Amino acid sequence: MTRPIDRTWFVDLTRSQVHVEERTYDEVADVLGGSGFGWRIVANRLPSGIDPFSPENMIVLNPGTLVGTRVMGASKLTAITKFPTVASADHRYYVGSCTSGGRYFAIGMRQAGCDRLVIQGKASEPVILAIRDGGLSIEPAGDLWGKGIDEVSRTLIEQEGQDAGVLVIGTAGEKLVRSALTIIDRTNSLGRGGLGAVFGSKNVKAVVAHGTGSIRVADPIGYNQIADELCERAMTWPRREHWIKLGLAAGWSTFKHTQNPGMWEKESWDKLYGEEKRLESLRAVIACASCPLNCRLRWVLPGGEFDGEQGLGSPYSKSATSGQLLGIEDDRKMIHLVTEANSYTGIDFYTTTRLIDFVTRMAERGRIPAEQDGITLARDYPTYQRLYTMTANREGLGDILADGWYRVQEELGLDPSEYWYAGVCKGVDFIYDARPSRFHPLMMTFLTRPRPHHGGSHTRTNSRGKTLEEIRDQAAHWGLSDEVMDRIFLETDYSGKFNVGRYTAYMEDLMRVKNAIGLCTIYTYQALIFADDMARLYSAAVGEQINARELIRRGERVSNLAKMINVRDGFSRADDQPPDVWFRPMEAPEGRIEMEDYYQTKTLHREDLAHMLDDYYEERGWDKTSGHPTPEKLAALGLSI
Amino acid sequence: MISIGGRLTIWPDRCRGCRSCQMACSFTKTLEYNPSASYIILERDLETEKTAPMIKSLRCDLCGGNPACAAACSYKAITFEPNWESGSCE
Ligand code: SF4
Ligand code: SF4
Numbered sequence: 001m002t003r004p005i006d007r008t009w010f011v012d013l014t015r016s017q018v019h020v021e022e023r024t025y026d027e028v029a030d031v032l033g034g035s036g037f038g039w040r041i042v043a044n045r046l047p048s049g050i051d052p053f054s055p056e057n058m059i060v061l062n063p064g065t066l067v068g069t070r071v072m073g074a075s076k077l078t079a080i081t082k083f084p085t086v087a088s089a090d091h092r093y094y095v096g097s098c099t100s101g102g103r104y105f106a107i108g109m110r111q112a113g114c115d116r117l118v119i120q121g122k123a124s125e126p127v128i129l130a131i132r133d134g135g136l137s138i139e140p141a142g143d144l145w146g147k148g149i150d151e152v153s154r155t156l157i158e159q160e161g162q163d164a165g166v167l168v169i170g171t172a173g174e175k176l177v178r179s180a181l182t183i184i185d186r187t188n189s190l191g192r193g194g195l196g197a198v199f200g201s202k203n204v205k206a207v208v209a210h211g212t213g214s215i216r217v218a219d220p221i222g223y224n225q226i227a228d229e230l231c232e233r234a235m236t237w238p239r240r241e242h243w244i245k246l247g248l249a250a251g252w253s254t255f256k257h258t259q260n261p262g263m264w265e266k267e268s269w270d271k272l273y274g275e276e277k278r279l280e281s282l283r284a285v286i287a288c289a290s291c292p293l294n295c296r297l298r299w300v301l302p303g304g305e306f307d308g309e310q311g312l313g314s315p316y317s318k319s320a321t322s323g324q325l326l327g328i329e330d331d332r333k334m335i336h337l338v339t340e341a342n343s344y345t346g347i348d349f350y351t352t353t354r355l356i357d358f359v360t361r362m363a364e365r366g367r368i369p370a371e372q373d374g375i376t377l378a379r380d381y382p383t384y385q386r387l388y389t390m391t392a393n394r395e396g397l398g399d400i401l402a403d404g405w406y407r408v409q410e411e412l413g414l415d416p417s418e419y420w421y422a423g424v425c426k427g428v429d430f431i432y433d434a435r436p437s438r439f440h441p442l443m444m445t446f447l448t449r450p451r452p453h454h455g456g457s458h459t460r461t462n463s464r465g466k467t468l469e470e471i472r473d474q475a476a477h478w479g480l481s482d483e484v485m486d487r488i489f490l491e492t493d494y495s496g497k498f499n500v501g502r503y504t505a506y507m508e509d510l511m512r513v514k515n516a517i518g519l520c521t522i523y524t525y526q527a528l529i530f531a532d533d534m535a536r537l538y539s540a541a542v543g544e545q546i547n548a549r550e551l552i553r554r555g556e557r558v559s560n561l562a563k564m565i566n567v568r569d570g571f572s573r574a575d576d577q578p579p580d581v582w583f584r585p586m587e588a589p590e591g592r593i594e595m596e597d598y599y600q601t602k603t604l605h606r607e608d609l610a611h612m613l614d615d616y617y618e619e620r621g622w623d624k625t626s627g628h629p630t631p632e633k634l635a636a637l638g639l640s641i
Numbered sequence: 642m643i644s645i646g647g648r649l650t651i652w653p654d655r656c657r658g659c660r661s662c663q664m665a666c667s668f669t670k671t672l673e674y675n676p677s678a679s680y681i682i683l684e685r686d687l688e689t690e691k692t693a694p695m696i697k698s699l700r701c702d703l704c705g706g707n708p709a710c711a712a713a714c715s716y717k718a719i720t721f722e723p724n725w726e727s728g729s730c731e
Contacts, residue, residue, distance in 0.1 A: 068676075070668065107660075111676075157685075162685040162687075163685075213675070214674065214678065216673050216674075220668070234715070284691065286658050292716075294657050310689075
């Protein structure tokens with residue numbers, strides 16, 4: 001049995017130096033290798049208090065430990081950095097992780113022998129980083145700087161060969177738009193909240209990954225058998241046929257509840273943006289590496305102003321919520337804007353839309369002057385189009401929007417807590433609204449994770465109407481003691497039939513596991529791979545027998561590392577607060593929608609959420625007042641930071 | 642290509658680009674995963690990101706009558722009929 005070696009490549013862009021550190025797997029196993037060890041590098045080597053755009057900031061790219069091995073859904077890359085989103089009124093910034101699938105990039109890294117790339121410093125000129133069999137090279141970006149994402153992606157794939165993976169930033173990342181993200185392999189987005197801008201601050205336009213080496217596991221036969229068994233499970237999943245026909249467009253039945261802004265009648269939203277409408281532009285569904293479910297989409301707009309325009313990624317949910325928020329009934333107009341964001345600018349479509357909605361509505365209400373730098377604010381499509389462009393280019397008012405919610409508050413006097421949809425926490429707007437969604441554990445992770453986005457935490461609880469048995473059955477695979485299970489499934493008057501705070505702690509630890517091993521969250525969302533399956537896979541891959549309980553324990557270690565890095569930068573429970581809007585009923589055409597518990601037994605109030613947060617910290621062994629891991633907890637996990 | 646006991650058929654329109662066939666092929670020959678070492682290339686059309694598998698190597702032996710690539714393809718873009726008379730690879 002050959003156990004894998006863990007190789008971290010470091011590049012210092014300021015000095016144009018590259019070095020590689022090799023470790024035995026035992027040295028990285030306590031945090032599961034992959035992004036788990038990426039977090040340890042950040043904990044040990046990223047100075048606290050630095051500006052995200054300073055050369056000292058780090059980007060760590062981590063393919064999962066199982067990536068490239070044919071296990072279904074093991075396609076993910078996790079990036080860790082200090083994000084440039086202004087996360088508090090006193091301008092603090094969180095260190096967080098983001099994750100995404102793809103077909104070529106993460107595998108290309110592993111095939112080249114790079115289990116992790118740490119990027120630090122700042123290049124003196126725009127560059128491309130190339131990860132190849134021979135090592136890493138820093139190459140001039142030349143005239144690719146200033147070009148859109150898709151053109152750059154295609155050029156690099158043409159140069160490097162059709163199996164090359166690419167991670168590219170758009171024009172917004174170059175201009176340091178604080179929400180800007182990156183696009184991987186043309187179809188997957190990574191890093192809302194500004195990963196693209198951190199790349200831009202380092203003068204890195206793209207990373208190419210292309211290797212030809214083999215990916216080995218410790219017990220090949222045993223491992224491959226588990227891979228077959230799991231794939232069989234996905235193939236017999238009753239919803240598979242529907243899912244492979246529509247990809248992510250299949251999510252409408254859940255999505256129309258969780259991401260409903262409550263402005264339109266449900267029937268008209270269904271007609272304008274629902275499943276039937278999606279089929280009009282959907283042309284193909286594309287799978288990430290080794291995924292039997294597939295979800296990435298290719299669309300071509302039929303008719304209208306943008307007839308024939310093609311895009312790649314997943315436009316439907318973004319366009320549907322944004323269309324309703326902005327009052328645009330023609331889905332093609334919104335999908336066009338998503339296409340521009342994915343294939344050219346790389347702005348985060350969620351954040352930019354909500355900021356545009358906020359300022360244009362506030363101008364309409366007379367709260368700010370309609371005459372702004374470079375634009376007259378109105379509630380119409382040409383104004384929105386212009387504002388997306390101005391944000392990406394940092395022109396006029398767009399320069400303020402490009403800096404996010406706190407800058408809007410500072411410059412325009414608009415308090416983000418007034419925003420009416422979903423809410424803002426740590427400077428990030430949420431993609432789901434807790435009121436129409438009902439309060440499920442994913443909403444809780446938006447508060448408790450250092451970076452307020454789900455990060456791949458999904459379980460069955462993220463769809464409405466799952467029975468308690470189903471939720472309990474999934475959690476039963478986490479290897480928790482009876483005592484812990486009893487605590488999670490104890491009914492309380494503040495959380496309902498199960499304890500969302502306590503459940504969330506383990507759900508987050510499982511997310512750390514999935515991200516470290518590189519497993520897509522859809523497989524826990526749809527309950528097709530369980531924590532004990534992950535333990536079997538991990539054991540066979542690295543040659544160390546561990547069970548689900550130990551796996552989750554190692555995930556917990558990563559959660560604590562991530563938290564401590566942020567504690568060092570001044571974050572505490574005071575930052576984990578639910579947004580005010582959750583406690584204001586949504587006035588929807590079908591009536592008032594209040595934030596209720598998962599089973600809709602009661603309206604939730606601030607005290608209820610405070611109680612859930614208490615339980616979350618307590619379950620974690622953290623101090624309830626500060627929200628910080630206690631010295632005893634860190635010692636029990638063997639962590640020193 | 643003629644081989645033992647069956648016919649392997651490729652249905653390019655059904656391919657979704659998951660690369661499982663490449664990983665399965667390399668694994669069955671070497672017990673390691675390596676798309677670059679598999680006997681399959683995935684033609685990638687950069688206009689549409691459409692992919693289509695092609696068996697590129699004369700060394701393909703239909704895995705002795707139980708092709709790993711066909712078994713691994715969840716989208717039925719590579720299929721195998723075991724009892725095809727003469728045995729061929731299309
Ligand atoms: S032929 Fe099948 S297994 Fe191979 S890439 Fe296409 S869909 Fe995936
Ligand atoms: S049938 Fe040929 S191409 Fe397919 S897995 Fe076997 S050797 Fe590879």
